Each structure stands twice: as structure tokens, then as C-alpha cells.
């Protein structure tokens with residue numbers, strides 16, 4: 001996940017191209033690394049039917065992600081290209097904002113080229129290949145979500161001339177990483193940060209603690225978030241079309257300025273205009289504080 005779009009480095013590390021990509025070097029992954037992927041995949045995929053969105057589950061299928069081992073991008077990209085024209089490219093870790101936006105705008109999703117160790121099973125700071133590929137790539141096989149991510153990259157590049165990274169990061173956080181969607185069967189997960197986490201996949205849908213609020217673009221772009229624990233607030237879209245329509249058809253430049261004149265919204269606040277789907281107890285966050 002791209003938490004806060006921090007500039008970790010300014011120039012590509014040795015061995016990386018100017019756009020920060022490296023070879024996946026799939027043949028170099030060890031048996032233990034493939035086994036770690038399989039372990040994470042088995043745990044998540046057993047739990048996700050009835051929890052993950054239709055689009056996500058369809059993506060797992062279309063991309064044949066159930067094949068054992070860390071996916072070989074030569075195979076994965078052939079299927080992904082057929083579905084939506086997207087590609088996964090390997091990068092050493094987090095990349096600078098402008099590089100990240102440029103990849104998205106060109107239908108390339110940068111994925112960290114390492115996998116967590118057994119000690120990091122449930123939490124790690126930088127996104128690994130399991131978070132990036134299992135969490136993000138299934139949604140990129142959906143044509144509407146695929147277009148949203150391109151538009152986000154283009155919007156990101158455009159935003160560099162405004163001072164808007166924080167607002168854009170919040171939008172990414174509350175949709176791409178931690179978004180919920182309302183479907184016929186009830187609320188479902190489409191955010192990669194949830195869907196790649198066993199514990200948050202249960203918490204986000206079942207816990208009484210967090211608020212669940214109808215998605216509102218300007219409101220989301222003002223809302224603080226936490227990177228260290230489960231979210232206290234999830235935003236719910238009615239459909240991927242809704243998300244694409246409202247973001248593509250809104251000119252963000254005046255919105256950035258209008259939002260800048262207002263204070264940020266604290267993590268767990270409920271505002272008078274909110275469409276409240278679940279008013280959370282915040283017990284989980286309070287107990288930890």
C-alpha cells in the first residue's frame with residue numbers, strides 16, 4: 001500500500017531502470033518464498049467468498065491466481081493484458097509519487113518484488129508481492145476499476161502542480177486500499193489493504209467498532225486515516241461505476257482549493273451530512289488507546 005506517498009528515495013537504486021522497474025527474476029524465488037505465497041493465498045481465499053466483492057473474486061478466476069506459487073508475470077500479464085490492458089511491473093519497494101502516478105496512468109501497476117517472512121505474516125510496513133499482487137491485481141482485471149486506476153494516475157500527475165498529495169492519498173486510501181462496496185448480498189470488500197489482511201477482512205465487515213459511511217468524494221479527501229492499525233472508518237460505494245463517474249467528472253482543482261480552506265476531518269468523526277450505514281462503537285480503538 002502507498003501510505004501517505006512518502007518520498008523514500010529520490011533516484012532509482014542500483015540495478016533499477018529510470019522508471020524504477022526491475023526484472024521480476026521469477027526463477028530466483030526460493031521454494032520457501034513460493035510456500036509463503038501459498039500459505040497466505042490459502043488463508044485468504046478460504047475466507048473471501050461472501051466477503052470479497054464480485055469483481056475481486058472474478059479477477060482471481062480470470063487471472064488464474066489459484067495456481068500455486070508467486071505468480072510469474074510473463075503468464076499473469078498475458079491474462080491481465082487481455083482483460084483490461086494492464087500490466088504488473090516489479091519494483092524494489094515504494095517509489096516516488098510522480099513515478100507511481102506515471103505507471104498508473106500508463107496501465108502499469110508497480111509491485112514490490114519481495115515476500116514477507118513468517119515473522120511478518122500479519123503485518124509489514126512496505127507492500128510485498130502478496131499485498132500488491134493478491135490485493136491489487138484482481139481488481140485491475142475489472143474494466144471499470146481498471147479505468148479508475150488510470151484516471152487516478154492521470155489525476156495524480158495533474159495534481160503535482162497543486163499542493164494536493166495529501167487529499168489524493170486519502171482518496172486512494174479509502175477506495176483502492178480500504179474501500180467497501182454495497183452489493184445485493186450486503187457489504188463486500190474491494191480494498192487491497194483489507195483483502196490482503198486476514199484479520200482486517202473479518203474486522204471491516206463484522207466488527208461493531210468502525211463507522212461505515214456512504215462514499216462522498218469531498219468528504220473522503222478531507223478525512224484523516226491511520227496506517228498503524230485497523231481503520232476506524234470505512235467508506236462504502238454503491239458500485240464501481242459510481243466511483244469512476246464521480247471522480248472522472250469532477251474537476252479536482254477547485255475541490256483541492258475548497259478542501260484546503262477547511263480543517264481535516266478527524267478519523268472517527270461522523271458529520272451531519274454523512275450517510276451512516278453503521279455507527280461504530282469505536283470500542284476496538286478505545287480499548288487500544
Ligand code: PHE
Pocket residue numbers: 148151152154155156158159247248249250251252253
Ligand atoms: N478528475 C480528477 C481531476 O480533475 C482526476 C481523477 C480521476 C482523480 C479519478 C482521481 C480519480 O484531477
Ligand code: FE
Pocket residue numbers: 001002127131132135136177192193
Ligand atoms: Fe497497496
